Amino acid sequence: MSASGSLTAKRVSELVMANRAIRAPYYSKDHDEGVRFTDPEKGLQWGADAIPALLGLFRVEQDTRDDHPDGWVGFARHWRGGTVRLAFDLFSDPEGPDPILVVTSISGREGEETIVDEDFGEIELSDQVPTEGEWEERSKQYQAARRKDETDGSTAVKAYVAALPGWKREVAARIDEIIQCEVPDVRRAVKWHQPFYGVEDEGWFASFSAFSKHVKLTFVCESYLEPEPPSGSDPTRQALDLEETDTLDEEQVASWVRQAADEPGMGW
Known part of the structure; x- marks a missing residue:
């Protein structure tokens, strides 16, 4: 900071x-x-x-x-x-x-x-x-x-990521980079104390949050992604939980990001 x-x-x-x-x-x-x-x-x-x-x-x-x-x-x-x-x-x-x-x-x-x-x-x-x-x-x-407020929330997301400790910061930063790469016009915001990612006129399609032992990447969609993420109760809460010893499958995350961004998400 x-x-x-x-x-x-x-x-x-x-x-x-x-x-x-x-x-x-x-x-x-x-x-x-x-x-x-x-x-x-x-x-x-x-x-x-x-x-x-x-x-x-x-x-x-x-x-x-x-x-x-x-x-x-x-x-x-x-x-x-x-x-x-x-x-x-x-x-x-x-x-x-x-x-x-x-x-x-x-x-x-x-x-x-x-x-x-x-x-x-x-x-x-x-x-x-x-x-x-x-x-x-x-x-x-x-x-x-x-x-x-309709300003871009990129700086707020960067501030959130910078406040994370150690490995959680590294994972969060990489998730942010993957989303930016796959959705160049992505819109960011920090809502409900976590970063959200969306597409103009389509809504928010992903978010992530940090917990004591893991980082949770959540997708918000109308239908299930392929393959389905390992956790979540319905299409609007499909999630990937990452602990310190886990390896981030960047290709799979990128695929999920593309799929989620192509579907209607949660309203602004």
Whole structure:
């Protein structure tokens, strides 16, 4: 990942509203000090907590961790009264437009006037606490802007791949290259926290996601591919699971990509 220069709360908000924010593949939902915000069972959530927080940061600091040279940390007051702490990296593509903001963790902090952060010490809180309605309105504004976004998602996919560790990054990058080779006019996007690939006016035909022990390549079609991928319950969920010791059959994947791209896929 590579990005430089200063970062402000306003700039973070601009990137989010331009649909330039994604969740890292290994996004961590830590619940420091037992803080729960939106859902007592699920804790902090992407759409309900992370996005509104990113749109209302009162403080942004450069990350001090050695393994995040392009990392930043932001703080926002939650409508329930606590504070949300977000860590994120900026990914810049020399061939792309604005950088991608990659959220790597989100956690809660208790405190009415100040909080004590492990990296930045005592932080005086903003006295501007949003109402529940204002918090929800931020999320609605983001969703409306995201639905209207028609820009190419190649940089977001590159950011997702770059955030993967070790062998998963290599496999994901090769899958991306194969799809680009077989479908030169492919359209990319990061949706539901995973890269998607589609054809204009035909819909999304493939996606992949990373798990703790494997990478899953999924095809979305109206009929079964030939030969059928080894896993999946129906044509819209035909999948190939790759573990670290598996060899990627590039010719077979290329064949599946061509077949899937020729069929109607999932709507935009």
